[in-house]
Amino acid sequence: MVANTDYDIFIIGGGINGCGIARDAVGRGFRTGLAEMKDLASGTSSRATKLIHGGLRYLEHYEFRLVREALMEREIIWANAPHLVKPMRFILPYHRGGVRPAWLLRLGLFLYDHIGGRKLLPATRTLNMKTDKAAVPLKDLFTKAFEYSDAWVDDARFVALNAMDAKERGAEIRTRTKVTAARRVGDVWHITLQDLRTGKVNEVTSRLLVNAAGPWVDRVLAGMEGLAEVHNVRLVQGSHIIVRKKFDGDRSYFFQNNDGRIIFAIPYENDFTLIGTTDQDYHGDPAKVEITESESDYLCSAASEYFREPVQREDIVWAYSGVRPLYDDGANKAQEATRDYVLKDDAGDGKAPLINIFGGKITTYRRLSEHMMQKIEHFLGKKGAPWTHKAPLPGGDFPVQDFSRMSAKFAAHYPFLTPSHAARLFRMYGTRAQWILGNATDYKDLGQHFGADLYEVEVRYMMVQEWALTAEDIVWRRSKRGLVMTASEIAALDQFMKTETGYDEKAA
């Protein structure tokens, strides 16, 4: 009976949690499948602030379990993807009479430095804002600042790397494939899949089903159970704006607003600054979430409280918005709802198990996946030991300390590349950047030029290895080349991809 199912584990959702679980499960020897209805990371997992962080702010809400687990993850995730993950220093300016007293900030940062197994990330230090360069872009309000460590990752690429690793280990990852129904027949799940490219419907079977549908988790559950509504998650919208670079250097800012909320200003894609985020309850369709005018105004005015040169609406070159699927713990304010995750199973009496994920952060996806595997192994039997803590993701097979040396070696191997192009390719693809360029010795070996520094060899790599099907997948998710390409260049790329794949998302 069991051997006749297509899979041991089938996962709904190709965000960070679904892909992380697929990777862990297949690596332990489970037959694993995953369906994502749009593109990988097209849901919340491409719309984060992209911090790999303990969450300094969560200490205020006594989320010690979450903060400790997240802090511990920083260096593990960095070691798994030393090309894509960057350690980052954050500057928290302080002024007397500010929202939080200095002793509280010091206490939080002391805990931050000491409860999370920090080994390589440098410790917190105090900056003299009369002399430190960090003060240059800021108003003349601060005598002091705290500088602490966290890390940063391009979230959508990080999802793609987890999916690639899962695929390379034997998982079946289907994108543009929607789970339209799932029903139990005894101890087997029958899952209906619709291929959104062709419209074709087929059914697969699995011993266990994981609902990792992020903001759609309750909708998927309601659909399965034939209910009008199910309520486990609180949907909280968060938006970011991108403006032309507001400051030099590679450190980020952590600004505390008068209303107790915080925002980050982060160096982004060389020439830009990423500013976010907001927190407001959301009741619409998660697929349609968009930044509102009041969020843009809020972000501009919050950043302008700090920056010498104000941030204005006209400065915004791009914005994105996402929906956090937070476990609904009944908190009053959206920013107080827990950021921790909850895994709930529905099984027993010989019925096929279902495990739902509520909440979760990019930072904690690997630990969430390990906890998920404990639950799964409870139902399906133990297969393998935890392994992902020391397994590099594709392109990340070198020690973190070697990043600069490896990046320089790559640039030296392809001297015709401009320094910024070589640096971008190594940052995005690590040791696999060489797979893309092969024996190229000149720009003309890279095929069609689509604009900025995007060439056909890279586009084809993303199409073949990373499931990219449209220009949007490439310029706004797997890379952020959309920031430096023109609309007509992006349209030409889209046309090229349509011709290659025969797939037209707008028509589908």
Ligand SMILES: Cc1cc2nc3c(=O)[nH]c(=O)nc-3n(C[C@H](O)[C@H](O)[C@H](O)COP(=O)(O)OP(=O)(O)OC[C@H]3O[C@@H](n4cnc5c(N)ncnc54)[C@H](O)[C@@H]3O)c2cc1C
């Ligand atoms: C504004 C904001 C800032 C954030 N900042 C950070 C941060 O700095 N650091 C951090 O660690 N975390 C951060 N987070 C949290 C983090 O982004 C999310 O917790 C995480 O991305 C959730 O991942 P997920 O896989 O659960 O959901 P998702 O990424 O949404 O994935 C779910 C997927 O399921 C698919 N799906 C839904 N229904 C179906 C179906 N029927 N069939 C097939 N597929 C389906 C969807 O298309 C979607 O791609 C932030 C979140 C937001 C919104």
